[in-house]
Amino acid sequence: MKSAYDTPALRRSALILDAVASSSTSLVAADFSKKLDLPKSTTHGLLLTMQELGLLKKATDGTYQIGPKIMHWAHAFLNQTNLVQEFQHVMLDYSDLDDHTITLSVLDGNNVVYLSCRNSRGPLGFTFKMGMHLPAAFTATGKIMLSALTDEEIRLRFDHEWPEKMTNRSVSNIDQLLTEIHQIRKSEISFDNGQIREGMFCLGVGIRDFSDQVIAGLALSLIESEATESNIDRVISTLRKISVDLSERLGAPRTNMHPDD
Structure with missing residues (x-):
């Protein structure tokens, strides 16, 4: 349930990460736009920011993978x-x-x-x-x-x-x-x-x-x-x-x- 403090960009970023993690095939930018029903410009901006933060990494074929920052968080979670x-x-x-x-x-x-x-x-x-x-x-x-x-x-x-x-x-x-x-x-x-x-x-x-x-x-x-x-x-x-x-x-x-x- 969304709260009064809901942040759409953060929620969309989480959905993108979920899509990458759960997909049996590699996804490109257009796949996220279609899956999440987002404008291409919005998707492009989110993907660039997530790459910059290390949440995603982009392969040479244009597909996206989970970035190293996620593993850093995962290790911290396990340690705790x-x-x-x-x-x-x-x-x-x-x-x-x-x-x-x-x-x-x-x-x-x-x-x-x-x-x-x-x-x-x-x-x-x-x-x-x-x-x-x-x-x-x-x-x-x-x-x-x-x-x-x-x-x-x-x-x-x-x-x-x-x-x-x-x-x-x-x-x-x-x-x-x-x-x-x-x-x-x-x-x-x-x-x-x-x-x-x-x-x-x-x-x-x-x-x-x-x-x-x-x-x-x-x-x-x-x-x-x-x-x-x-x-x-x-x-x-x-x-x-x-x-x-x-x-x-x-x-x-x-x-x-x-x-x-």
């Missing part, structure tokens, strides 16, 4: 962004989940490593700890991060070694894992139905960064008796909101977020 701090900040808005265990993890080879854990006040029968490693193939966060890879990439990861099962429910081979992964890609929600500990049920979502890549997994753990259909639906809805909130704080674009967010 801390995944764990952002996670902890976002979770302050979800005190209604205090009775549940919430974990944040990243991939470390074929394992996940836990960066932050907020254990529930009630008994879960399993305590997550910072720095803990668990097999990615069995965990909700691991499965959601693996789902961002291709089937071939996943097969290559587990080509030489399969993790030792932690429970009778742990997936036994790559084909079982890929069956779960295919479903996860459709729903964008992962499940651990007692594969880490019998009687514990976990749901996971992915966390994206400014490059729109899944860089981490977020999971909520329940005891199996709490995993009713209505409770799961409620938890999934909340997890998706947390995923969007945290991903946005890391610079992820909203365009590829879940439509219900």
